[in-house]
Structures are given as structure tokens and as C-alpha cells.
Amino acid sequence: xxxxxxxxLDMAIKAADDTKFAAAYTQLTEACxxxxxxxxxxMIVIKAPEANPFADEDFxxxxx
Numbered sequence: 066x067x068x069x070x071x072x073x074l075d076m077a078i079k080a081a082d083d084t085k086f087a088a089a090y091t092q093l094t095e096a097c098x099x100x101x102x103x104x105x106x107x108m109i110v111i112k113a114p115e116a117n118p119f120a121d122e123d124f125x126x127x128x129x
Contacts, residue, residue, distance in 0.1 A: 066096050070096050073093075076089075091113075094111050094112065094113065
């Protein structure tokens with residue numbers, strides 16, 4: 066259920082494509098939640114982070 070979605074996520078990461086990453090991440094998340102519902106463990110819900118846990122850090126490469 067997740068193999069193709071993981072592959073799409075991997076390709077988006079390798080391409081450094083934010084738009085494709087967001088779409089692939091959303092599709093993967095939806096697949097996980099659909100599986101949890103069908104397996105009757107719907108209390109397990111995957112969701113995207115709502116906030117950056119490293120709000121005081123900047124991980125962008127330094128300008129030279």
C-alpha cells in the first residue's frame with residue numbers, strides 16, 4: 066500500500082522538489098491513515114507536523 070508512495074517521496078527528495086514532496090507526503094499520510102482505519106486501529110492517526118520543533122534554528126546553508 067505504501068511502496069509506490071514511498072518511491073514518489075524518495076524521488077521528490079532527490080529532485081529537491083518542494084511541491085512534489087508535499088504532494089507525495091500527503092498521499093503517503095492518507096494511505097497510512099486509510100490502512101489504519103481498515104485494520105480497525107483508527108486511533109492511530111498520522112499527520113504532518115503543525116510546527117517546527119526547531120523554531121530557533123536555521124538549517125539553510127550559510128551564504129558565502
